Amino acid sequence: MIMGVVYTLSINNFQNIKDAKIQITLKNLKKSLQNIEHSDSVELICLNKCQSCKVYVDGALHVEDNRYDEFLDDSVEVYRYDFSYGFMEAKRKVFFNEDDVEKDVCFSLMLDKKGVSDQVAVLFKNKVYDFSSYIDDTKTYASLQELSDAKSTLTQEVIK
Numbered sequence: 001m002i003m004g005v006v007y008t009l010s011i012n013n014f015q016n017i018k019d020a021k022i023q024i025t026l027k028n029l030k031k032s033l034q035n036i037e038h039s040d041s042v043e044l045i046c047l048n049k050c051q052s053c054k055v056y057v058d059g060a061l062h063v064e065d066n067r068y069d070e071f072l073d074d075s076v077e078v079y080r081y082d083f084s085y086g087f088m089e090a091k092r093k094v095f096f097n098e099d100d101v102e103k104d105v106c107f108s109l110m111l112d113k114k115g116v117s118d119q120v121a122v123l124f125k126n127k128v129y130d131f132s133s134y135i136d137d138t139k140t141y142a143s144l145q146e147l148s149d150a151k152s153t154l155t156q157e158v159i160k
Helices: 002-019 026-034 145-157
Strands: 040-049 050-056 077-082 086-089 095-097 100-113 121-124 127-130 139-141
Touching: 002 145, 026 100, 026 127, 077 145, 086 145, 121 145, 127 145, 139 145
Parallel strands: none
Antiparallel strands: 040 050, 040 100, 077 086, 077 121, 095 100, 121 127, 127 139
């Protein structure tokens, strides 16, 4: 009988751990989106000065999940890297909601069916998050210059 009680308590605790929602950050965002089952793409779109974020799977709204809300604010800046010009601010995505009304997008990130994300660097709260790697997890840098230096070093290693 004691074994049954211990077993029941253990199973319930494991289930609670499994169901616990992990707090979303830019560091774990890519991994979180990769874990959502999709055939073609999965995309996070943040509206209302980044107060409300929704996940779209294969173009359709995914189950409501408020853990993506308010993990960013409108101070977020997104950059694309060009080998010749360095970092340039990325244009914001145009988005039409379910009622076909255009909304201002504060932030978006899309992953394709292979789990490869948009090739961007995100500046937020004095850290730069590098989403440009095809294989590695999101790396964090202290500045765009530090990331630029890392890209230059990598380019030099590939050229050798």
